Amino acid sequence: MSNETNHLNAGTQRSATGKKGVPTRVELSNGIRLILFENPALPMISMNVMVGFGGRYEAEEQAGLAALLGDMLDEGTERQNSDEIALAIESVGARLGTFGGYTHSGVSMVALTDDFPAILGIASDVLQRSTFPADRFAQRQARTLAQLTSRKDDPRTVAGDAYRDLIYGTTHPAHRPGIGYPKTVAALTRDDLFAAYRKFFIPNNIVIAVVGDFVTAKMVELVEQTFSTWQPAPDFVLPAVPEVERQREPREKLISKDKEQLQIYVGHLGIRRTNPDYYPLLVMDTILGSSPGMTSRIPRILRDEQGLAYTTYASITATAGMDPGRFTAYIGTSPGNREKALNGLKAEIFRIIEEPVESAELEMAQAYLTGSFVFNFETNAQMAAFLLEAEIFNLGFDYLERYPDLIRQVTVADIARVAQTYLDATNLTTVMVGPISSKD
Amino acid sequence: MTPAVSDGFSPLTRNVRRTVLPNGLTILTKEVHTHPIVAAMIWYRVGSRNEELGQTGKSHFLEHMMFKGTERLGKGEIDLQTLVRGGRNNAFTWLDFTAYYFTFASDRWELALEIEADRIRNTAFAPEEFESEKQVIIEELQMGLDSPFEVLENEVWATAFRQHPYHAPTVGWLKDVQDVTVGEMKDYYDRWYHPRNATVVLVGDFATDAAIARVTECFGQMPAGPVTPPMKIVEPLQKGEKRVVVKKSTPVERLMIAYHAPEVAHSDSYALHVASMLLSHGRTSRLYQRLQEKDQSVTFAFAQYSEHIDPSLFYIQAELKPGRKAAEVEAAILEEIDRLAHEPIPEAELEKAKRQIRATYILGNEDMLNQATLLGEYETIANRPELPDDERGFRYLDAYLKRTQAMTTSEIQAMVRKYLHADNRTIGHLVNEDRATTEPTIPTGDEEAAA
Numbered sequence: 047m048s049n050e051t052n053h054l055n056a057g058t059q060r061s062a063t064g065k066k067g068v069p070t071r072v073e074l075s076n077g078i079r080l081i082l083f084e085n086p087a088l089p090m091i092s093m094n095v096m097v098g099f100g101g102r103y104e105a106e107e108q109a110g111l112a113a114l115l116g117d118m119l120d121e122g123t124e125r126q127n128s129d130e131i132a133l134a135i136e137s138v139g140a141r142l143g144t145f146g147g148y149t150h151s152g153v154s155m156v157a158l159t160d161d162f163p164a165i166l167g168i169a170s171d172v173l174q175r176s177t178f179p180a181d182r183f184a185q186r187q188a189r190t191l192a193q194l195t196s197r198k199d200d201p202r203t204v205a206g207d208a209y210r211d212l213i214y215g216t217t218h219p220a221h222r223p224g225i226g227y228p229k230t231v232a233a234l235t236r237d238d239l240f241a242a243y244r245k246f247f248i249p250n251n252i253v254i255a256v257v258g259d260f261v262t263a264k265m266v267e268l269v270e271q272t273f274s275t276w277q278p279a280p281d282f283v284l285p286a287v288p289e290v291e292r293q294r295e296p297r298e299k300l301i302s303k304d305k306e307q308l309q310i311y312v313g314h315l316g317i318r319r320t321n322p323d324y325y326p327l328l329v330m331d332t333i334l335g336s337s338p339g340m341t342s343r344i345p346r347i348l349r350d351e352q353g354l355a356y357t358t359y360a361s362i363t364a365t366a367g368m369d370p371g372r373f374t375a376y377i378g379t380s381p382g383n384r385e386k387a388l389n390g391l392k393a394e395i396f397r398i399i400e401e402p403v404e405s406a407e408l409e410m411a412q413a414y415l416t417g418s419f420v421f422n423f424e425t426n427a428q429m430a431a432f433l434l435e436a437e438i439f440n441l442g443f444d445y446l447e448r449y450p451d452l453i454r455q456v457t458v459a460d461i462a463r464v465a466q467t468y469l470d471a472t473n474l475t476t477v478m479v480g481p482i483s484s485k486d
Numbered sequence: 487m488t489p490a491v492s493d494g495f496s497p498l499t500r501n502v503r504r505t506v507l508p509n510g511l512t513i514l515t516k517e518v519h520t521h522p523i524v525a526a527m528i529w530y531r532v533g534s535r536n537e538e539l540g541q542t543g544k545s546h547f548l549e550h551m552m553f554k555g556t557e558r559l560g561k562g563e564i565d566l567q568t569l570v571r572g573g574r575n576n577a578f579t580w581l582d583f584t585a586y587y588f589t590f591a592s593d594r595w596e597l598a599l600e601i602e603a604d605r606i607r608n609t610a611f612a613p614e615e616f617e618s619e620k621q622v623i624i625e626e627l628q629m630g631l632d633s634p635f636e637v638l639e640n641e642v643w644a645t646a647f648r649q650h651p652y653h654a655p656t657v658g659w660l661k662d663v664q665d666v667t668v669g670e671m672k673d674y675y676d677r678w679y680h681p682r683n684a685t686v687v688l689v690g691d692f693a694t695d696a697a698i699a700r701v702t703e704c705f706g707q708m709p710a711g712p713v714t715p716p717m718k719i720v721e722p723l724q725k726g727e728k729r730v731v732v733k734k735s736t737p738v739e740r741l742m743i744a745y746h747a748p749e750v751a752h753s754d755s756y757a758l759h760v761a762s763m764l765l766s767h768g769r770t771s772r773l774y775q776r777l778q779e780k781d782q783s784v785t786f787a788f789a790q791y792s793e794h795i796d797p798s799l800f801y802i803q804a805e806l807k808p809g810r811k812a813a814e815v816e817a818a819i820l821e822e823i824d825r826l827a828h829e830p831i832p833e834a835e836l837e838k839a840k841r842q843i844r845a846t847y848i849l850g851n852e853d854m855l856n857q858a859t860l861l862g863e864y865e866t867i868a869n870r871p872e873l874p875d876d877e878r879g880f881r882y883l884d885a886y887l888k889r890t891q892a893m894t895t896s897e898i899q900a901m902v903r904k905y906l907h908a909d910n911r912t913i914g915h916l917v918n919e920d921r922a923t924t925e926p927t928i929p930t931g932d933e934e935a936a937a
Contacts, residue, residue: 087520088497090849132769137838139845156849185782192785192807196738199634304735306628338574339553339565350562353621356629378629410570417572420591424521425852 069433069443070262074270077250077278081433082265083257085426089159091258092426095152095169096434099246101224102149102369103285106216108238110226114190115239116146119153120168121182124175128182131168140165144172148224149368150438151246156427159259163268170272173247178239187231194228202378204301205309205479212297212475213315213372218290220369250278253437255430290315290370297475300482308381308480312391314470316362316371319439325452326460327468328363332411333461334398335360335375341410343398348377348390355379355387360394362468368438373469381481388476396471402458416450494876496887498851502861502880505698509710510682513701514861514880516689518854524595524690525854527587528602529862531685531869532678534656535581535717535795542651543658544666544674546579547623551671552586553577554615556608561615564601571597580656582795583866589855592691596700602686603704606679616668624664627657634740634916635803638732642742642914645730646799650721680711687862690854721746721797728912733919738785740916741812743819744801745906750793751868751882756889757901758791758800761826763839764898765789765802770838772822773802781818783810795867800905812915827902831895843890 069083104111120142121128135142140157142165153172157165197203207223214221225231256265292315317327335344336359348354358377365371375391423429436445493500505513533545555561568575573590575598588598630636640655647653657663686701724746748754766773766789777784787804804815851857861880868882877885 085520088848088852090852129770133838136768136770136842137834139842139849141849158845158848185779188782189778189785189807192738195808196785196805199736199738201632305632307625307632337569338576339568340562341565341569346562349622351618353618354625356622356626379625380628410566413570414572417570417591417594418574419572420521420523421574421589424523424854 072266076276078273079253080269081255082262083429085257086259089259091159091162092156092430093256094154094430094434096150096253097152097247098251098284099151100147100149102219102287109222109230111238112146113224115242116144116151117186118178119144119172119176122177122179123171125171166272174276178236183236190231201303201305201309201479205311205477208299209311209477214290217288248279249276253434255433257426257429293473296473299477301479302483303480305480307378308384308478310377311477312474313372313374314475316373317366318370319366323464326456326464329411329456330461330465331361331363333403333407337414343394354383399465399469399471402462405458408458412453415453494884496884499884507706509708511705512685514687515694515697517694519691522592522691523854524592524692525589525858526595526598527585527687527858527862529685529866530584531683531866532584533580533582534654535651537651542654542662545584546656548675549577549579549584550619552605552609555610556604558604581652599704611668611672613668634734634736638740638742638914638916641730641732642744642912645728646744646912647721650719681705681708682710683714685862685865687858689858724910727908730914732916736918738808739806739812741804741815742801742914744799745911747800747905749797751873751877754901757893757898760839760890760893760898761902762789762791763842767842776818776822783815823906827899840891
């Protein structure tokens, strides 16, 4: 173990902005944005790295590219093969995962403080020097194809895929499942992975959050040193993604599956995370269908009063991201309850658009959202995820202080306005999967 | 990295105080001041293990009824009061226990105690609420039956256990759930929900003495409750392999191999925990290397030793790739178990497994609720009077750390040979039932409208 390792958390030195409870944001010379937050509670450090690459940027005929690339990142580098990487991580009991999602790919890791520098070295290697060995590629591609078959067994997954497909149409990348399609995954090559890796995995397209047991100045130094030779691509810009509009007509799809329950998704296009009405909509979600227990309308009425389901909810903010997410109402119910469940979901969507919510409901939702905010930062990994969200959506780190007011400002009239603006009880996409006969 | 130090306490158990009130209520408290949060739980030592034939699913059903209000709190009030204080609550039921939790900001957590102290004896069993909740539970049960692994697990446990109540799934058998009456539910509640049979666990940002005083104030005056009847059923020794085949419409086969294994804190159990790590913890583990890397026959596989009050199962599950057959993967897994039993375990591999156990201890205990859950679970299940003080109840967690670290190759191999052998196992295969031509469908009436 090298000398720096033992000094990461030593002494009482604090950087100017690194006092307890305040994140520090640093831009490294090659463009990496680094956000740090000290938490000495336990001898461990979490780090999340987000690269601006995901399914959002892949071509239709390459659907599944980002997911497979994310899966392949730790399968071999110029310095270590996949067995050596796995052994180095597991022999110290650390965790390192790589991923390729919709808007971002990257690495997330957690290690005991003393082991962190070594695991950081692996993360750096994986981000800069992956070689995607041919035998590993063939194996991962085959496993993805197998997963594409086994996921057909999960009716909720099948319903979710069909639902997104109807909502986003054929031109927007969000209509595809992240894992891709059997045909597109089978056609992917190592060259496809290399092309995307070379283009998108560059320091000026990366944000890193580190949270845990360290002194900020020393961690900045260590990260800077680790990534110092990585050259930025000054001309890089993220490709544009087509706009998508909310449907103006009802859409429906029924898929027959030999299952006990019927999966029902109802909804339409939602909002971006940066939408200024995000906060009133978050309060609306809490009233309509997303608060814990049986307190919000849809679980209270459809589950607690009518006994139609074990799981039922609705939300528009849960999927809000770089692109518009989805307003979704869901219920899993016995096939005999189909009409009652579907009508029940639609009636509640209709009601929140047409009738003002009660002020008591609003106050309860606000009390919940402000009072439970503290739980979003209990673990280092949660804190790292929040810091990345704040960076990516430009929320500002003072968001932590502003959040309670953003929620408390919301009025009954605001909820009525946003419900009328962002929800449409008539032009809905409806997808049902289960013991039902299907016809296209 | 030294989670276990000379005083015998790990970071998880250090500073945990156990208080037992005169009425038998156990209280575990652990102050953690890293976040202004408190996790408050109550554990009842009752689960599907305590259910009679024809009455399965009662423990879990009762858990649902505990949210339906009391004489003081109307229906929905428990969730509502939690909500307006920005808290969260939920509950879970398993073979040996039923547990309820709240997490609150630390200036308002005592509400959790007030609610638990109320519903431990005053839960309302309104017949109309009971019938409505029965429908919710049937939906939950059906949802489970749509998961192929859950169906396979149900069959393997039911096959491995002929007499012991671990035979039945915690959610119960459908007909039993349909038939249970509100009177039977109330009787069950009156038998099991008392201070004598409960443990309160508090982890987080509070002052211990004041917290214990508050628990005492809430629960101290209650009668201890009846002495709970002992569960005397012992599963007879299995003398020969059992097999079960489950047919379900599915594109891929699944496999489960289960061995009878000792109860929690049994001296043989520690070696089996290390064996489980060697077999399936991470990409360097034996099953991963064999099934994912070499044979490339599965999409995933894992080994699990779930410990319970009574002897339970050490099992391996695998989801096969399309076209692969359960028999072939079964043979590969049995070969790996045989290798573990008979070939020397390299020192580095054993050290890695031990280090993983230690690291998991620290990395997995960041949040208060996790810590409260571990403390409560072992306080509830590892409570045999014959266990020494420093291995009984939540102290089992220290024994686990200490004794797994001390395991040698020969001890591990002896236990693998003793338990993971043919006569002691039940093997389940889930295979496709092709119902394409006979699939029953419910006419929807509006097929023409389908997009």
